[in-house]
Amino acid sequence: MFWTTTRRIMKSGFVSFWRNGFVSLSSVLIITLTLFVLGGVMFAGAILDTSLTQIKNKVDVNVYFVPSADETDILALEKKLQALPEVASVDYVSRDQALQNFKSVHENDQITLQALDELGDNPLGAILNIKAKDPSQYEGIAKFLDSESGDQGTFIDKINYYQNKTAIDTLTKMIAGGTKIAFGITLALVIISILIIFNTIRLAIYIAREEISVMRLVGASNRFVRGPFIISGIMYGVVSALITLILFYPATFWVSKVTATFFSGFSLFAYYTSNMPAIMSVILGAGILLGAVSSYLAVRKYLRI
Amino acid sequence: MIRFDKVSKIYSDDSVALDDVSLHVDSKEFVSIVGHSGAGKTTLIKMILAEEKPSKGRVLFESTDIHKLKSKKIPEYRRRIGTVFQDFRLIPNKTVFENIAFAMEAAGRTDEEIASDVPHVLELVDLGRKIWNFPHELSGGEKQRVAIARAIINQPDLIIADEPTGNLDPINTFEIVQILKKINDLGTTVILTTHNKGVIENIGRRVITMEKGKIIRDDKEGRYAI
Numbered sequence: 001m002f003w004t005t006t007r008r009i010m011k012s013g014f015v016s017f018w019r020n021g022f023v024s025l026s027s028v029l030i031i032t033l034t035l036f037v038l039g040g041v042m043f044a045g046a047i048l049d050t051s052l053t054q055i056k057n058k059v060d061v062n063v064y065f066v067p068s069a070d071e072t073d074i075l076a077l078e079k080k081l082q083a084l085p086e087v088a089s090v091d092y093v094s095r096d097q098a099l100q101n102f103k104s105v106h107e108n109d110q111i112t113l114q115a116l117d118e119l120g121d122n123p124l125g126a127i128l129n130i131k132a133k134d135p136s137q138y139e140g141i142a143k144f145l146d147s148e149s150g151d152q153g154t155f156i157d158k159i160n161y162y163q164n165k166t167a168i169d170t171l172t173k174m175i176a177g178g179t180k181i182a183f184g185i186t187l188a189l190v191i192i193s194i195l196i197i198f199n200t201i202r203l204a205i206y207i208a209r210e211e212i213s214v215m216r217l218v219g220a221s222n223r224f225v226r227g228p229f230i231i232s233g234i235m236y237g238v239v240s241a242l243i244t245l246i247l248f249y250p251a252t253f254w255v256s257k258v259t260a261t262f263f264s265g266f267s268l269f270a271y272y273t274s275n276m277p278a279i280m281s282v283i284l285g286a287g288i289l290l291g292a293v294s295s296y297l298a299v300r301k302y303l304r305i
Numbered sequence: 306m307i308r309f310d311k312v313s314k315i316y317s318d319d320s321v322a323l324d325d326v327s328l329h330v331d332s333k334e335f336v337s338i339v340g341h342s343g344a345g346k347t348t349l350i351k352m353i354l355a356e357e358k359p360s361k362g363r364v365l366f367e368s369t370d371i372h373k374l375k376s377k378k379i380p381e382y383r384r385r386i387g388t389v390f391q392d393f394r395l396i397p398n399k400t401v402f403e404n405i406a407f408a409m410e411a412a413g414r415t416d417e418e419i420a421s422d423v424p425h426v427l428e429l430v431d432l433g434r435k436i437w438n439f440p441h442e443l444s445g446g447e448k449q450r451v452a453i454a455r456a457i458i459n460q461p462d463l464i465i466a467d468e469p470t471g472n473l474d475p476i477n478t479f480e481i482v483q484i485l486k487k488i489n490d491l492g493t494t495v496i497l498t499t500h501n502k503g504v505i506e507n508i509g510r511r512v513i514t515m516e517k518g519k520i521i522r523d524d525k526e527g528r529y530a531i
Contacts, residue, residue: 001413004415004416005413008410020398210394211396211397211398214394215396215407215411216380216383217356217383217388218388218407218408219380219381219383219408219412220380220407220410220411221377221411224380224410224411
């Protein structure tokens with residue numbers, strides 16, 4: 001009995017989805033729009049996230065030592081730095097390593113290489129690249145280095161933190177502000193589109209209110225009346241989700257192409273394809289939920305008597 | 306079978322749909338209810354269908370008080386009653402077959418029963434050829450015959466026909482009345498409301514006349530007296 005009823009509800013839901021083509025189409029379009037916004041939010045979040053990490057990763061403090069600095073002193077300083085709680089990593093680049101890096105960067109620049117050869121001796125000093133756990137901690141690390149160089153005098157050539165500082169601060173603020181604004185806008189968009197979905201489906205079911213009253217008069221239980229509408233609602237959600245997921249292919253591909261130079265190393269298309277299971281379940285889940293819940297609420301109104 | 310026990314329906318002080326109505330309808334009777342619009346006929350019928358609750362009094366179907374039924378039990382109760390309305394009330398996006406099958410599905414009948422009973426009942430109302438048509442492809446008389454087929458498909462104890470001929474021409478009116486009489490002859494109670502004098506005279510059975518929410522006449526042999 002249970003299965004017969006369930007099968008009948010399913011069948012009836014599918015048939016009415018198909019026969020009420022125009023109503024279904026408008027509901028599907030509206031839900032697709034909402035899911036598109038939802039996907040857009042996810043992508044925007046991913047873009048902001050990666051840009052933030054990219055920028056954070058670019059930020060570090062470089063300590064340049066004078067060429068004559070003693071390696072044991074440098075290594076001692078490295079130990080001290082590593083002991084600091086704010087420091088994420090310290091990367092030691094020896095003089096030889098620095099020279100090699102320099103050479104590989106200027107591989108195609110014969111004049112520079114020749115000039116280097118002329119010098120005979122390695123003119124470069126060793127470098128310590130310091131990464132903090134959080135960008136706000138660079139200030140403290142820079143101060144610590146200042147005091148260290150005060151103690152030991154001459155072996156630190158320069159610390160480049162202060163040159164980068166203003167740029168880093170501005171960027172951090174911009175990203176934080178941008179994230180807030182984007183979140184506000186998308187939240188408003190999502191709420192508006194959910195309300196539109198509720199209204200569209202309510203209208204679709206309003207058209208069927210006579211039908212619902214007839215079903216009840218014939219002696220159909222509430223479950224039997226409501227079921228097909230919820231199945232139709234779920235179908236709206238599934239179809240919309242599939243349309244959205246398919247449309248995201250060309251859309252993300254295009255966005256990636258346009259922004260390739262801007263976000264170096266981040267491709268929205270690659271993000272989309274590699275996170276497909278997660279994105280798919282969110283979009284599909286949201287579609288089904290929106291369709292089913294709004295149908296349920298809309299029918300409920302006509303089942304009360 | 307149906308008993309109204311001092312039933313009143315009061316919407317507000319100056320809008321009284323039913324005023325202390327007592328009424329008894331026996332099994333296998335054919336009862337016609339006549340009266341002007343607003344006399345209380347439709348309210349009476351809605352009470353039997355558990356669509357409206359009385360403000361005072363009670364309505365009994367056999368021995369159960371209809372308005373004390375739990376809302377879960379109401380669909381089951383309604384399956385014992387077949388309904389036919391002036392505006393047909395077919396489901397527009399279901400075919401004739403599906404409209405009738407729906408009533409059987411709602412009652413939990415098997416697919417085999419549906420497959421054999423629906424064509425059979427459509428033959429009874431002479432609509433066998435239109436089984437796969439949609440309601441908008443049918444004439445008024447045909448729609449009403451589909452509605453009757455749906456009303457009788459679950460072999461109800463009672464048929465309620467609320468102005469079933471209101472939208473029909475004289476020939477179709479005559480045919481619908483003949484079908485209802487036949488259903489009654491086969492042992493089903495019928496309650497019919499109408500404005501149509503010819504219908505009452507054609508049926509020639511018990512007639513209840515209502516006015517302003519009260520029963521003013523109850524004649525054993527049909528007479529249209531307004």
